Amino acid sequence: MSLPERIVLVGPMGAGKSTIGRLLARELGYHFIDSDRLIEERCGADIPWIFDVEGEDGFRTRESNILEELSHEKGAVIATGGGAVMRQANHECLRRNALIVYLKTSVEQQYDRTRRDRNRPLLQHDDPKSILDDLFAHRDPLYSQLADIVMMTDRKSPRLVVRQLMNRLKPRTHRKRRHLRKEGQNHA
Numbered sequence: 674m675s676l677p678e679r680i681v682l683v684g685p686m687g688a689g690k691s692t693i694g695r696l697l698a699r700e701l702g703y704h705f706i707d708s709d710r711l712i713e714e715r716c717g718a719d720i721p722w723i724f725d726v727e728g729e730d731g732f733r734t735r736e737s738n739i740l741e742e743l744s745h746e747k748g749a750v751i752a753t754g755g756g757a758v759m760r761q762a763n764h765e766c767l768r769r770n771a772l773i774v775y776l777k778t779s780v781e782q783q784y785d786r787t788r789r790d791r792n793r794p795l796l797q798h799d800d801p802k803s804i805l806d807d808l809f810a811h812r813d814p815l816y817s818q819l820a821d822i823v824m825m826t827d828r829k830s831p832r833l834v835v836r837q838l839m840n841r842l843k844p845r846t847h848r849k850r851r852h853l854r855k856e857g858q859n860h861a
């Protein structure tokens with residue numbers, strides 16, 4: 674088995690999808706795409722504006738369109754938004770020729786990593802921790818069901834998470850090299 678054409682990162686807000694995705698892509702020589710940044714680029718507005726003007730539903734429709742487009746990328750690491758798993762129709766796009774990594778993170782750490790950021794409209798609330806709790810209860814089964822690899826990120830630096838991910842991916846590259854060596858021998 675070789676490395677997949679796409680590595681797709683899923684998980685809740687603050688799991689580190691955007692941060693780790695960029696580092697992992699560099700390590701693999703893949704290009705990096707953050708679906709949220711692409712949505713903002715295409716729309717010419719930021720996510721809080723999209724939620725404000727078009728509502729969450731409007732944002733989800735933009736997200737589904739981008740995920741469909743990105744499902745044809747090759748040699749890419751893709752960081753999704755935490756709600757990408759919410760529409761069943763997205764699951765097929767996420768899975769297409771992809772290895773899905775679930776960056777799993779406790780609600781405590783999600784809260785610590787997101788509390789100073791105003792760019793996540795769903796968390797602009799009196800009690801963001803309870804929102805994160807509810808979202809986790811709904812979404813954790815969906816992330817888990819989709820994932821090929823589940824990686825805990827609590828109390829790990831982004832670099833450590835990437836190193837551990839590379840170790841999980843290595844057997845795939847080795848299997849590919851062994852296979853190529855064998856093929857070479859057969860043709861010798």
Ligand SMILES: Nc1ncnc2c1ncn2[C@@H]1O[C@H](COP(=O)(O)OP(=O)(O)O)[C@@H](O)[C@H]1O
Pocket residue numbers: 684685686687688689690691692693752786787826829830831834
């Ligand atoms: N493993 C980690 N340890 C500590 N801080 C992290 C880690 N991963 C991400 N962060 C920080 O948490 C914040 C949210 O990370 P981000 O990559 O935007 O998460 P996501 O895209 O999953 O919402 C950023 O400030 C980032 O620097």
Ligand SMILES: O=C(O)C1=C[C@@H](OP(=O)(O)O)[C@@H](O)[C@H](O)C1
Pocket residue numbers: 684685686687690691709720753754755756757792793794795
């Ligand atoms: O969990 C969610 O529903 C969302 C997560 C955000 O992305 P991150 O997970 O990268 O923060 C962004 O897509 C939007 O604010 C909605």
Ligand SMILES: [Mg+2]
Pocket residue numbers: 690691692709752753754
């Ligand atoms: Mg992100």
